Ligand code: NIG
């Protein structure tokens with residue numbers, strides 16, 4: 245059944261906005277006093293509201309009252325939203341002088357979360373994931389990637405992926421699973437042996453639940469020389485690659501680009517030589533301001549990546565260790581101020597460019613044939629959204645045409 249929804253004071257369409265490089269407000273494809281014609285969850289047309297409702301074959305109209313800005317639903321292309329327990333003690337330890345890597349090397353950090361995920365039932369993990377998805381939804385997220393990586397053995401890695409699959413069937417928003425068996429090496433293994441174990445015992449089963457594979461490339465996790473043969477084998481198994489790259493030291497981003505990975509994520513320590521590589525590569529540069537905030541580190545060189553011509557996405561990295569904040573729009577408002585990003589660049593990084601990092605071509609823009617995944621903010625000016633740094637929340641959210649949030653305040 246066709247529906248016309250509107251009028252919206254502004255619709256940020258990103259109809260023909262470039263996939264790579266710097267952007268200005270004039271690139272956003274903003275239309276004013278406009279509406280959307282939707283059929284079976286897919287956009288038929290975005291155009292002047294008056295014309296859409298006067299159309300002879302006039303369908304059902306959902307009238308929007310008050311000023312509103314409509315934009316594509318947010319795509320969070322890097323999260324670790326399945327976990328158990330809290331790492332508040334790590335936050336305090338780091339703020340007293342210990343580093344993230346020192347905590348990990350002493351057998352804590354990620355390995356604590358691995359212990360608690362091992363103790364949790366699928367039911368516990370699902371319940372917590374449902375709550376986090378609801379919070380993300382109220383912040384405007386309609387598609388989120390979620391990684392395993394707190395299992396580190398066949399039983400628990402598959403348990404995490406099953407949790408993502410089952411919850412994906414129970415919610416309307418989309419969850420995209422990624423296998424992160426190569427997060428860190430569990431106790432009792434040599435790293436090369438652990439990677440062999442993953443390839444032989446876990447990856448073939450994980451492939452039934454996830455099309456994407458990730459690895460944490462870092463001296464304390466998996467250095468380039470160990471990760472490279474593992475990643476080549478994962479590619480041969482049919483996984484798309486994405487990497488935790490250049491968080492503390494460089495090497496991972498160059499490896500991601502060399503391997504033709506969909507994305508290289510983090511990039512706080514990326515060198516100017518590697519920044520330049522993103523300009524000529526199809527690998528998406530994903531920056532994670534939530535991790536910089538959680539660890540008290542500098543932001544990734546986002547401005548420089550855009551200037552180099554990168555396809556730049558921004559994700560929350562929501563996890564209990566480095567990035568417990570989870571509020572993608574708040575992080576974007578802060579990152580934009582620090583890295584001098586235009587609203588066009590920032591919003592692109594959490595809509596169609598983030599969708600591209602996930603290989604999704606059906607969302608992230610509001611134009612004919614795209615899914616009607618959209619959020620409306622109670623304001624007349626799109627600039628208010630980042631300016632308010634996460635405190636202005638969407639009061640309406642549609643997923644594949646279904647209205648999931650309509651708040652009256
Ligand atoms: O993206 N650095 C590696 N992995 C995650 C953090 C995981 C954790 O600390 O629990 C990240 O920052």
Ligand code: FE
Pocket residue numbers: 322323324488561563
């Ligand atoms: Fe991460």
